[in-house]
Amino acid sequence: MRLYDTMSRTVRQVETSTPRLARIYACGPTVYRDAHVGNMRTFLVTDLIARGLRHQNYRTLVVQNITDVGHMANDTGLGDAVDFDPDEGQADTEDKVLAQANRTGKSALEITSHYEKAFHKDLAELNIYPADHYPKASESIDSMIALITRLMDSEHAYVGHDKSVYFNARSFPTYGTLSGNRLDQLKPGHRFDVVESEPSKEFHADWALWKVAGSDRTQLTWDTPWGRGFPGWHTECSAMSLDLLGEAIDIHTGGIDLRFPHHEDERAQSNSVAGREVVGHWVHAEHLLFENRKMSKSTGNVVLVQDIIDRGFDPLALRLAFLQHRYRSQMNLTWDVISAANEQLTRWRTRINEWSESESEPMAQTYLDSFTELFFDDLNTPAAINELRNLERDPSISAGSKFETFIHLDSLLGLDLARDIGKRTEVPEEVQQLLIERDTARINKDWAGSDQLREAIAALGFIVKDTPQGQEITPH
Numbered sequence: 001m002r003l004y005d006t007m008s009r010t011v012r013q014v015e016t017s018t019p020r021l022a023r024i025y026a027c028g029p030t031v032y033r034d035a036h037v038g039n040m041r042t043f044l045v046t047d048l049i050a051r052g053l054r055h056q057n058y059r060t061l062v063v064q065n066i067t068d069v070g071h072m073a074n075d076t077g078l079g080d081a082v083d084f085d086p087d088e089g090q091a092d093t094e095d096k097v098l099a100q101a102n103r104t105g106k107s108a109l110e111i112t113s114h115y116e117k118a119f120h121k122d123l124a125e126l127n128i129y130p131a132d133h134y135p136k137a138s139e140s141i142d143s144m145i146a147l148i149t150r151l152m153d154s155e156h157a158y159v160g161h162d163k164s165v166y167f168n169a170r171s172f173p174t175y176g177t178l179s180g181n182r183l184d185q186l187k188p189g190h191r192f193d194v195v196e197s198e199p200s201k202e203f204h205a206d207w208a209l210w211k212v213a214g215s216d217r218t219q220l221t222w223d224t225p226w227g228r229g230f231p232g233w234h235t236e237c238s239a240m241s242l243d244l245l246g247e248a249i250d251i252h253t254g255g256i257d258l259r260f261p262h263h264e265d266e267r268a269q270s271n272s273v274a275g276r277e278v279v280g281h282w283v284h285a286e287h288l289l290f291e292n293r294k295m296s297k298s299t300g301n302v303v304l305v306q307d308i309i310d311r312g313f314d315p316l317a318l319r320l321a322f323l324q325h326r327y328r329s330q331m332n333l334t335w336d337v338i339s340a341a342n343e344q345l346t347r348w349r350t351r352i353n354e355w356s357e358s359e360s361e362p363m364a365q366t367y368l369d370s371f372t373e374l375f376f377d378d379l380n381t382p383a384a385i386n387e388l389r390n391l392e393r394d395p396s397i398s399a400g401s402k403f404e405t406f407i408h409l410d411s412l413l414g415l416d417l418a419r420d421i422g423k424r425t426e427v428p429e430e431v432q433q434l435l436i437e438r439d440t441a442r443i444n445k446d447w448a449g450s451d452q453l454r455e456a457i458a459a460l461g462f463i464v465k466d467t468p469q470g471q472e473i474t475p476h
């Protein structure tokens with residue numbers, strides 16, 4: 001499998017540090033609200049990579065974290081782009097989970113367990129395989145303290161005047177390589193540099209590994225050698241990924257907005273304790289627009305998986321819509337795109353149902369080869385899907401062969417294409433009546449009447465074919 005690596009800025013072959021085992025870390029959701037479909041697009045990329053590698057007989061070990069503490073309102077977040085959303089915290093240094101708890105009068109735990117459940121439900125709706133581990137930040141505090149201690153011991157971190165612990169950015173010479181933001185370009189007053197609220201760091205680009213808690217913070221704090229407080233957002237991903245995957249992580253995924261500062265800081269932390277380049281491949285999914293606009297709560301432009309289901313669409317139509325666009329390009333999702341994908345999905349399932357009744361035949365090798373080549377070339381799913389459309393229409397390929405090929409490749413696509421096999425098409429009463437009338441018209445050689453009835457049936461969503469055995473009907 002070849003994937004674009006943000007670090008080297010090239011499409012490179014995935015190489016695993018252990019033969020036939022791929023270790024994958026995916027930045028997960030901050031569970032203070034529902035993940036929107038833009039977040040889902042990012043999570044889908046990890047699923048496609050893992051499916052692809054398993055298809056090539058790799059074992060996969062996938063870890064996706066659940067952020068339930070430490071993600072501040074002024075940290076850039078999943079799908080939030082880089083600007084601060086006033087809905088997500090009263091002050092720009094407020095914890096997103098606590099802000100939501102305060103707004104709703106619930107406890108932090110009630111908030112996080114509710115949205116964590118919703119996240120798993122959304123993944124299941126989109127046929128995204130569960131990760132092997134879903135570590136939570138609040139349950140990994142010991143491991144974060146151990147990480148910070150190691151960074152202190154090796155002088156990559158220091159205690160600031162406010163007793164918070166900061167990473168010393170200048171102690172990591174290649175800081176900025178991932179995002180292209182060089183330290184000397186990160187001037188004081190840079191938008192990520194909250195100088196006013198963090199007066200006690202030594203250098204403007206340093207960031208907090210552990211934040212000291214103010215007296216107003218009554219939940220989600222822990223005692224440490226440096227005082228009572230809570231972890232910085234970037235600390236958790238280093239601690240949990242090193243803990244569960246070790247010091248050689250083959251692929252790290254996330255949304256493009258996490259590249260800086262989240263992944264840049266995580267790389268500095270992890271590499272500093274490991275003494276090596278920890279991540280082999282950094283993979284970032286591009287932004288999703290909805291109806292040409294950024295998805296953001298403050299502008300009311302947020303779409304959830306449940307909204308798609310509520311409109312009567314199959315959630316896997318969303319999955320197909322995503323597959324029809326390259327993960328690395330910005331995509332503009334619209335209701336029309338989802339609707340078209342829904343129709344395509346229904347049509348394929350109907351065809352596969354029909355083909356399933358044919359003689360079994362070997363797979364269509366040429367299509368199989370071109371599809372897999374495209375899929376494994378940096379997940380070129382739009383072109384791969386196009387190959388399936390060509391296969392569907394190719395008159396030289398038998399129905400049995402089309403059936404085998406589609407079903408085999410669905411293990412990569414995850415579209416549940418076999419779902420309708422064996423399902424009888426239910427023909428509504430109204431259509432059945434028109435079929436009887438059309439039969440009579442044809443017996444009477446009333447061809448104009450027969451054509452009119454065909455159109456009336458088509459308007460109700462069915463196609464009539466005349467065969468030696470009589471009229472055959474299929475939904476279109």
Ligand SMILES: [Zn+2]
Pocket residue numbers: 026027028237262
């Ligand atoms: Zn992360």
